[in-house]
Amino acid sequence: MSVKTKNFYENCVNKECSHLLFDLDGNKAFFNNAFSKNSRFYKKHQDEIYFRPEVYFVECEYWAELKIDKKQNSIIDELYKTAKDKNCHAFTSLVNNIILSKFQANEIVEIIELCISLDMISLGFDLAAKAREIYPQHNKIESAYKALSPPKVIGTKSASLQADNMKKTLQWFKENAEKHKGKWVAVNNGQLLVESNSFKELTAKIDEKYMNPNTITEKIF
Amino acid sequence: MPKYDSLLFEGDFAVGSTQYSDHYPGHEWQNHIVIPLAPSQNKSMSIKVIVDTAAKWCIIHPEIAQEWEKYFFYTYDLEQPLNIRGMKFEKGKIAHANVVLNASNGKDLVIEAKFFIPILSPDQIWSFPNFIGLDGMLNCIRFAVDPSENAISFGKS
Numbered sequence: 001m002s003v004k005t006k007n008f009y010e011n012c013v014n015k016e017c018s019h020l021l022f023d024l025d026g027n028k029a030f031f032n033n034a035f036s037k038n039s040r041f042y043k044k045h046q047d048e049i050y051f052r053p054e055v056y057f058v059e060c061e062y063w064a065e066l067k068i069d070k071k072q073n074s075i076i077d078e079l080y081k082t083a084k085d086k087n088c089h090a091f092t093s094l095v096n097n098i099i100l101s102k103f104q105a106n107e108i109v110e111i112i113e114l115c116i117s118l119d120m121i122s123l124g125f126d127l128a129a130k131a132r133e134i135y136p137q138h139n140k141i142e143s144a145y146k147a148l149s150p151p152k153v154i155g156t157k158s159a160s161l162q163a164d165n166m167k168k169t170l171q172w173f174k175e176n177a178e179k180h181k182g183k184w185v186a187v188n189n190g191q192l193l194v195e196s197n198s199f200k201e202l203t204a205k206i207d208e209k210y211m212n213p214n215t216i217t218e219k220i221f
Numbered sequence: 222m223p224k225y226d227s228l229l230f231e232g233d234f235a236v237g238s239t240q241y242s243d244h245y246p247g248h249e250w251q252n253h254i255v256i257p258l259a260p261s262q263n264k265s266m267s268i269k270v271i272v273d274t275a276a277k278w279c280i281i282h283p284e285i286a287q288e289w290e291k292y293f294f295y296t297y298d299l300e301q302p303l304n305i306r307g308m309k310f311e312k313g314k315i316a317h318a319n320v321v322l323n324a325s326n327g328k329d330l331v332i333e334a335k336f337f338i339p340i341l342s343p344d345q346i347w348s349f350p351n352f353i354g355l356d357g358m359l360n361c362i363r364f365a366v367d368p369s370e371n372a373i374s375f376g377k378s
Contacts, residue, residue: 110301116303116315117302143297151333156331161323199282213257213267216267221247
């Protein structure tokens with residue numbers, strides 16, 4: 001970092017400038033959502049703007065001079081690192097301590113997906129639930145919220161299986177599966193209805209009268 | 222009728238039960254609890270699924286998922302890769318579907334379940350059974366297993 005850049009950065013921090021910026025692997029400027037989107041700087045550079053919350057900066061015209069290597073310390077990088085290391089404890093702790101409003105919607109989506117990649121579905125859902133309050137219009141966050149919402153019982157209906165039928169079908173699989181390895185089969189009442197190389201073909205071949213839950217379809221590995 | 226059904230039904234623990242098989246077709250060397258599952262639409266055939274409390278998602282064969290496409294909602298396209306049983310999927314979707322735990326005694330249970338739908342790359346071959354996992358379905362129901370009768374009973378949690 002040049003002395004000029006360093007001074008500029010420190011000056012910004014000391015003044016507690018409320019918004020923005022940094023990078024830096026090089027010449028990219030990053031700023032947060034509080035930055036005015038009507039500013040000349042934003043309009044000029046909007047295609048290259050990314051969002052990071054850690055560094056604060058006001059005079060964006062100087063952006064090209066900033067080469068502050070904060071990337072390693074960024075929260076998102078840290079989240080990626082803990083996710084890669086499968087350090088779920090550290091990851092959870094980081095997620096639970098982030099201030100969501102400092103992140104852009106796309107960054108939150110990234111974090112939600114990291115939760116999913118670690119099989120931390122409830123954590124991802126909680127995050128999406130909080131994020132949709134901050135970004136109510138964001139499609140991806142709304143979509144993640146709905147997709148990650150917990151399963152629920154809708155109701156009940158009359159039993160659809162006939163016990164004897166099912167018993168015979170289970171017996172058929174026990175006795176005959178080996179002979180149909182690699183095939184898709186449909187079995188009802190202990191009788192093989194159809195076998196096929198694909199599920200689509202199988203379902204197309206089945207007679208309408210067997211289109212009910214007592215017909216068991218399966219691929220035999 | 223399984224021996225303990227009346228007790229479980231009257232005690233409001235379960236609403237329905239069915240017989241399960243111990244093995245997934247073609248996986249005779251492994252013991253599982255395998256039950257029928259179907260989309261809640263009328264005229265839907267059942268598939269076999271393993272009840273897997275160690276799994277997070279409900280996952281079905283991609284060919285079945287393709288045919289079930291019309292039943293899925295709340296679909297979310299994943300951008301991060303996901304590992305399922307040691308296999309890495311660069312692409313996939315999360316989606317919900319209303320499915321039925323079919324009963325041969327008592328009542329069927331209709332559940333809005335959550336699925337992971339893997340999208341296979343050209344060099345990937347799917348070799349896993351279908352299963353229903355904890356976060357995808359099982360943590361919203363009660364279920365009890367009687368191995369002496371191969372009976373599984375289920376109800377709303």
